[in-house]
Amino acid sequence: MPLLVVGSVALDSVETPFGKADEVLGGSATFFSASACHLTPVQLVGVVGSDYPVDKLKALEAKGVDLSGLERAEGRSFRWRGRYRHDLNAAETLETHLGVFSNFSPKIPAQFRKAPFVFLGNIDPRLQLDVLTQVERPKLVACDTMNFWIESRRPDLVKLLERVDCITLNEGEARQLTDRYNLIRAAKWIMGHGPKLVIIKKGEHGAFMFTGDTVFFAPAYPLEEVFDPTGAGDAFAGGFMGYLARSGDLSQANLRRAVIYGSAMGSFAVEKFSIERLLEIDLKQLAARVADFRKLVAFEEEV
């Protein structure tokens, strides 16, 4: 089933202990799409400036990402420059230039409005709410957010929570949003405000999925080389939502598998700069990594 994503399409410049990349494809919608497109058709809504190397997005189109909702506006594209030290869990932002993204007002093309699965990438909650007025009763809506919106747009964000089925956020954001340090309590607070599904991402320490009274945990895949963590969270979300959209099955068992697919996608994302590795992999490699996840956590009952 089609999966609609609304989010940023940016140019990233990244420095890690292992190398540098300049003005490579980035942004939440980009990483999300590069991940989800392996599993389901993706419809992308975002904006780029007149300077964006749109040709480079053809690789995404070739993998089934419909870019007809990608607006091209006069002006400069969203640029982010960041650095990671050895603790790859924490990005240091050196520069952010919003460019045309600062006036972004998502317009969902008519042919995208019936998408049964919708992911609202990390943008202003007012815009996320606005997207929801443009779509027709999706089967599942998930959103992401960040510290900036939690601080500056809390009332809108709380309103958004009432309207989404699922939220993905990292542990710091969960604590900030809920004023609860304990993640179970944070998740309960969030579920009390709307979403039936809460996914708390802990970077290299894995991810929790909370649903009602159940908790599922997926570790991050232990890699000997984590090259560039940028986009891992969006790749996770893309794998998770892509897997759900592929089958349309929202059972607990399928949700759990979706989290593992998300974790697998996150682990691929960090192996190279930008969406490079995500574009290289195929379903066979993805299935092999999912099998590796099972080996990582499996233990047998006592005989």
Added chain:
Amino acid sequence: MPLLVVGSVALDSVETPFGKADEVLGGSATFFSASACHLTPVQLVGVVGSDYPVDKLKALEAKGVDLSGLERAEGRSFRWRGRYRHDLNAAETLETHLGVFSNFSPKIPAQFRKAPFVFLGNIDPRLQLDVLTQVERPKLVACDTMNFWIESRRPDLVKLLERVDCITLNEGEARQLTDRYNLIRAAKWIMGHGPKLVIIKKGEHGAFMFTGDTVFFAPAYPLEEVFDPTGAGDAFAGGFMGYLARSGDLSQANLRRAVIYGSAMGSFAVEKFSIERLLEIDLKQLAARVADFRKLVAFEEEV
């Protein structure tokens, strides 16, 4: 099969966001024994001062901990005073008084020397090495260590590595010991120096077990109330070693179950101060928590 532990027996004074405890039973050998005794007979070697409330250790004896190797020396007992803030992963040490522990020289009683399973708690590596000269070809020897010994006794510690089968240490210690940030690389470095089994504990983020080419990961059990994290690592080690000693089975499948039993014991340890909770539980509760661990990580193959 009997399990010998050599380590500290202390009095802890702890402050957490949830309460305070003064001069309660503590020390690595104490937590280890209170955990392992549910699974196998434990033989404890340690030292206390003339001021130690040895009567309180009767609860351990009643659960099968043989205290005939507990030396009583003239002087004051080992005391530790610490505090935890909301980030329960990091203890702030306020006071440490080694007392009689500073002259501790473990003497393994004749009846303990054939113990097939040996755990060398976190003491001076020279003493850990000395213990190994006193025991007779154990089936499995595991050791713990800490930053202080990594800094001050590195050559002895490296010598110890050659003589143990397993080491348990936390992620910070693993990085410090090996000068490798990546935990897979750190584990490989350690395995290259002796131990066939490396367990890297990540506190609330779970634990990795590395053996040859395999990696196993066990999450920490998500608790809504983490009351006092003191001793969780030793309780983990006690559950792990206790489970192995119970069956004597060192297969990969059994090692994995042992890690889960260790994680379960660690999760009980933090529910109350000192060894209180560890003494309360029974095998049924332990089995129930192990089952909860399965529910936490289990996902089914795709149909």
